[in-house]
Amino acid sequence: METIKRIGIYGVGGHGRVVAQIARACGYSEILWIDDAVKENAYDFETFKTAYADIPVALGVGSNAARQRVFEKLAAIGVEPLTLIHPSAVIAADAAVGCGSVIMPLAVVNTGTTIGEGVIVNSGAVVEHDCHVGDFAHLSPKVALAGAVRVGLRTHVGIGSSVVQGVSIGADAVIAAGSAVIASLPDGVMAAGVPAVIKKELRQ
Numbered sequence: 001m002e003t004i005k006r007i008g009i010y011g012v013g014g015h016g017r018v019v020a021q022i023a024r025a026c027g028y029s030e031i032l033w034i035d036d037a038v039k040e041n042a043y044d045f046e047t048f049k050t051a052y053a054d055i056p057v058a059l060g061v062g063s064n065a066a067r068q069r070v071f072e073k074l075a076a077i078g079v080e081p082l083t084l085i086h087p088s089a090v091i092a093a094d095a096a097v098g099c100g101s102v103i104m105p106l107a108v109v110n111t112g113t114t115i116g117e118g119v120i121v122n123s124g125a126v127v128e129h130d131c132h133v134g135d136f137a138h139l140s141p142k143v144a145l146a147g148a149v150r151v152g153l154r155t156h157v158g159i160g161s162s163v164v165q166g167v168s169i170g171a172d173a174v175i176a177a178g179s180a181v182i183a184s185l186p187d188g189v190m191a192a193g194v195p196a197v198i199k200k201e202l203r204q
């Protein structure tokens with residue numbers, strides 16, 4: 001008899017549905033949805049936790065700041081969100097992936113790299129050797145980080161962007177889609193273009 005493997009996914013939006021696809025590919029056959037705002041076909045977390053205390057929870061929230069809030073809410077009651085790695089992703093044996101992170105199809109995380117907690121490494125992203133990706137960051141689809149790149153806490157690297165080796169991008173930064181980052185960037189800026197230049201300071 002086939003065993004039902006259940007998982008709770010926190011966040012019913014587009015990103016949550018993508019995370020559900022990864023959970024299915026990882027062998028979870030039944031998805032239970034959790035959401036603070038959407039009530040239809042979803043549990044609020046307190047009800048879910050009471051009914052399904054032993055079922056793992058993955059983070060399906062796309063916004064970096066909101067994902068961090070959910071992570072901290074879970075941590076406050078001793079719940080560690082599940083790390084999900086799609087079977088087609090290639091993760092070096094000595095790379096580390098923090099709890100609550102999701103590694104999507106065809107992503108590569110190379111040797112010596114550390115991926116923080118609650119990170120999204122989206123479809124086809126390549127994170128080369130000895131990089132560090134900070135907690136709650138998001139590397140969009142097809143991002144390419146060369147060796148020894150650092151990406152700060154909650155930073156979003158937009159779809160298709162490239163970052164050359166050794167560059168550091170600060171915390172709470174946004175790199176616009178299709179950019180090429182060739183020099184380090186401070187915290188809290190939006191940078192865009194080829195090569196990327198700072199377009200604005202972002203208010204937190």
Ligand SMILES: CC(C)(COP(=O)(O)OP(=O)(O)OC[C@H]1O[C@@H](n2cnc3c(N)ncnc32)[C@H](O)[C@@H]1OP(=O)(O)O)[C@@H](O)C(=O)NCCC(=O)NCCS
Nearest residue numbers: 122140141157158159174175176177178179190192193199
């Ligand atoms: C950067 C982004 C968030 C827009 O931010 P914003 O603060 O609304 O930016 P604005 O539209 O006000 O543009 C500010 C400047 O950046 C430029 N810019 C914005 N996006 C750009 C891009 N992708 N490439 C080059 N320049 C860009 C604008 O032309 C403008 O330039 P100017 O000031 O010289 O006229 C958006 O363009 C983007 O790239 N998002 C990433 C989306 C993504 O990767 N999604 C994947 C989810 S899985």
